[in-house]
Each structure stands twice: as structure tokens, then as C-alpha cells.
Amino acid sequence: MNTISINFESFVERDNNPFILFNNQGKIIYLNNSAEILFGYVSKQELYNITLSYAPKTFGYKTTLINLNYNSYIFHSITIGYENEEQISIRLYNTPRINPIQKKDKTKLIKTDINLLLEANIALFQTKNKNPIKLLTDQDLPQFKIDQNSFSKLLRKVLNSFRSSDSMDIYLKLLIGQYIIIEDKKIYIVELGVSANGRYCDEDEEIRRLSIDNQIKSIISEYYIKLEIPLIN
């Protein structure tokens, strides 16, 4: 049988799913572009530990269904493989993002000062909760179009999920250098983040649904919720 040697490295390099090759000391021998970005949100040690924990019992490859969340990265499964004692690899599979099928009714979008909505929601939150809140906002953010009612519901639910935390940190900022393209226009992104030492996750599904409804990207973890809001004007 004729064998043709093909170098697949460039395919792996450009793969959207992170791929990392460790040596037996846990040092990285190779990582692709996507993995490089992933390491901004997770430590090398954590991924190496996962690699060892889910490795096949003997030489070969094993795929496991597992939910892993690192900031905006959400993975649904991993493949661990090794063919010798020296190297072990992990490949993480991105969960596909479902684009909202429903288009937002433009008549519902009204130019709004987001700081006003945030402050009103914090005041509402404080009618029921005594948690100290540290707030860092950008008062110079321009007004942008938003569905005031639906977005307020989302904010209420986000804040409410922190109802039992000791203290909360809230920030609102423009994500510098990041934008999305809508109808060929560059749209900047405003990030609203709320974090604490813990939170209730009973309404996470509703928060996800309302975020999708409002064309907002939500990043939800055990300790924080981040909303990436398109600054449509």
C-alpha cells in the first residue's frame, strides 16, 4: 500500500476547537491559535489535570462528554489521546452558538441611558437586599437603542441572582477594540459585569432567554454574570 505523508499541522493550527499537546511533565509542547486565546481564561495546570483525569486507560484516544465553561468559551466534550509515554493531547469541542432566529422588533428599541436603567435596578434591588454594592460605571457612555422593558427585566433577574451574596461588584464599560458587525456597520460593545462570592442560579435559563431576546451575549458562571450589549445607535 502506498502511503502519502501529509502534514496536518496547519489544519490543527487553524481549527476553531482548542488543541494542546503536553509532555509527561505537563509542559506545553504545542498549542493551536484557539488554545492560545483559551489560556487567557484558564490555567495550564487546570487543563493538564483535566487531560490526565479523562485520559484513556491505555494508549489510544478517548472522547468524553463534559460541560466546561471558561468565560465565553463553552465546550461540550473533549478528546484525550496518547500514543507514547512522552506526549498527551487534549482537544476541546466548542458548543455551537445558536443565533437568535427571531429578529428584534425595531419599534421597541428606544435610545436609552443605560446608567439610568442600571441605577434604577440597583435601587429596586436595594429595596429587598442590604448587600453592599461596589459600582464602577462609565457615565460618558453614549445613549443607545434598547428595549427598555425587556432589558430591565433582564437586569432585575441578573441582580436578583446575587440576592444572598455578601457583597457585589458591578461594572459597566465599553469593550475597547471589540465590535460586532450588524448590517455592515461596526457596532461597539458595552460590557455589564456583576460578580460576588456566590449566587443563585435558579433563573439562569430565564437570563439566557432574555439575553437572546435582547441580542445580548451572556456569560454566566458560578460567581459572575457578564452581559455584552451591542451599542446600537
Place this chain on the structure above:
Amino acid sequence: MNTFFTKSEQIQNIIKSFNLTKSLFVSSIIIGEANIGKKTLAKYIFPNAMIVSGDNQSLVEEMLKTYDELIITDFQNLTNYTNLNFDNKRIIATANYVSNPQRVDDMFAFIYNIPPLKERREDIEYLKNIFITNSTSMLMVEKNSINFNKLILDLSNNSKSLEKSIFLHILKYSLTKDEIESIIYNYISKNLEGNDGYREYLGIYEKPLIRAGLDKFGSQLKLSNILGINRNTLRKKIYEHNID
């Protein structure tokens, strides 16, 4: 212009939140027992808004089509929510209770809960002083002529029963002998019937007479002398009227 009196931090936060959203098109609901000032608060913050009662479903639906800013009172009395369109409107609803919390959660962006007056100590004191000032002024009674130690505040129906209990307490100090007689006259005129009226209605003046006398003079012996009746007669009347 409506005014809303409060010293409660919780309600001040509600007012703050309302004031911030005053110019926005969001739907809000204020939930709490009757007579805690929900409607007053809504009118205080949105003085120009039209008001419609949830008792009239079709009128609410009609007004939602016409107005962008609307106060809906007694929201709990609405039976059908499907025709209520709150999109791009400023809605302020008030409700004494919520029978379907999930529905309210879906419909409203801002959900405010006002606790009953008995849970707002600072407001009880604040409102008490306002009601005392109002009642003494209306009844033309000097404040220092009133014994407030005997004032029993009725909070069973929030501000309404509180105001009434204060008004009635002060009223007692404002009445002249003729007015008291007139009140008894009216009461008896309205209720007198049967065949044992004398014995039945004698208690209206005998009972306070003996109780006040006992409180003032302490002993039955002394009181019988002051009233000019026999001690045994007094004792019999105390027993008849069940006076402690």
C-alpha cells in the same frame, strides 16, 4: 399635588427607582396590602398619568390603546392578561396581592413590594405625628390637653385605621357635654326598640361613669360617697356592667 409621607429607607429606594425610570417606557407594579399608599405613591410620582381601575377589564384594554402612560389600580382584579399590551408604554400598576406571580414576573420589569405599616416602625411614628397634627387642627384641640398615653394605635387596616384611631382619640378630648349628649341621643334614636330599653341603654352612661370614677378615686367606698349612692348599689352596678 399629591404628597407621599415616608421615612422608610425601603420606600425611599422605591421612590428613587421610580424617579430614575420616570422618563423611560417600562412597566412597574407596586404590591402590598390595602391602604399602605400604593396609589398615592403612583400619583405622587406620575401626577399627570391617567388612572384606571382593574375592576373594569374592557376600560383598561381601551385605555391601553389610547395612552402611553397609565396607572392601573387593583391589578389583581383583572381576569384576562392576554389583551394587555404594555409595549413601549409607561405602566404603573398597583395590586393588593398577586395571585399569579409568574405572570406578574413576565409582564413587569420593575416589581416593588411595599411592606405593611406595622413592619415600618419609622413610618408609624412619622405618620402618627402627621395625623395628630391634622386631627388636632381640624378638631381645634390643644395638643397638650390630650393624654397620649392612652392612645391605642390601630394598624389592622394600615394608614386608614391608624388615622381613624388617632382621630377618634383626639375627638374624645374635643367634645362638649352638649355634643356628647347629642351623640348619645342620635345613637339611641337609631337603636332603641324592644321592651327592656331602659336597662339596656342605661349602661351607655352608667358604665363610663363608674369606670371613670373608679380610675379617678380608686376605692368603691370613696366613689359611692362622691356619686351619692349606697355602696351596695354601686357594687351591684359594677357586677351588672361587668366592670373589672
